[in-house]
Amino acid sequence: MARTREFDDNAVLDAATDRFWRQGYAATSVRDLGEAMGLVPASLYNAFGSKHALFALCLDRYLDRNMRERIERLEAKQPPRVAIETFLNEIVARSLADPRGCLLVNSALEVAPHDAEIGAVIAARLAELEAFFHRCVIAGQRDGSITAAPSARDLARLLLTTVMGLRVLSRARPEPALLRGAARQALTLLDPPACTN
């Protein structure tokens, strides 16, 4: 019926995501995106509608491939306490290795407060992450690997907070001792009480 598209959607969306990730939403221009994607602005608009729509698409793809993938992988194959430990350790390792930080956290501060649509997506994904921690804590309390004393809800809330905090700290102070120390201390929260006195 017409001419076929010359580019691969997956490849160009990866390129666009990298730009938003690296530079933020506002600081990434359409020409910048087009150059990285190998597209002229007109093709970009023809294919994705607007800069805003393209960003929403990139953010969704990013979250599916990073956060959601990690949750499903860990929850399927690890006991609950280990799943939490591995999650935090992976966040620390990622934060130290990748100077772009986390697109979700970056966007929570830059975009969410001024964009209700993106803000709702981000809030929902953060709630998903909190729910993952909550399920792990409940299961860990049941199998005895996690202390039963504190509220599972609050424990999950603090774990979520810790992940956010690690992501922020790593942008200004990407120091292994700092991030690893904080994560280590967060994990001791989970320890069942051992009567030492």
Add this chain to the structure above:
Amino acid sequence: MARTREFDDNAVLDAATDRFWRQGYAATSVRDLGEAMGLVPASLYNAFGSKHALFALCLDRYLDRNMRERIERLEAKQPPRVAIETFLNEIVARSLADPRGCLLVNSALEVAPHDAEIGAVIAARLAELEAFFHRCVIAGQRDGSITAAPSARDLARLLLTTVMGLRVLSRARPEPALLRGAARQALTLLDPPACTN
């Protein structure tokens, strides 16, 4: 020797800080700043040199009047454990009441990664906050109000991380139960062990 300035430095810097705080560095234009400050762009440049220099000035002022003031006030008049509790509770209350969030955290993600000069300022201030927590933990361990079991360094690192995390979460999910729950759980970290079994 010459004509005297018509505006009050404190007032215009307050206005500029509010704009940067509310909208971020990149999203705040010089015309925007000038309008808020009651200055024409030429006066702004004459007085402060550049948008970047103005931002650096605003950030410094902000940190002195918020973070540093809070640390000094709490450390002078509160026992160490109470100082930490009050600090976290004030952060939660502020986060819930002020939709602008924290200029330090906002800038740590938006500006620090792409601006070595501002990045160094932010890293130094975060280290100051960590040091405050560390001093409180040491003193609290000495007076018995804080558990002696974990490393004081790691405890301080996690408290710093928690503050950062609360500030991020509040921008996308300004829910009292979420922030208060996370802060409450962070504070239980400090409890000396009570043998319950």
Add this chain to the structure above:
DNA sequence: CTCATTCTAGAGCGATCGTTTTAGAACATC
């Protein structure tokens, strides 16, 4: 092949960016 449709390329839209220039008003010094 013809034709309608959708693609790409690149110039160009008005608006706004950070910054500077130009012109003139206000003040401290001599």
Add this chain to the structure above:
DNA sequence: GATGTTCTAAAACGATCGCTCTAGAATGAG
């Protein structure tokens, strides 16, 4: 009160912003 410096006001600098338009090339359906 003249002088010289520093202020304010407003226009304007080139560059870039998100986005669209105009051409023309490429394709599938009939």
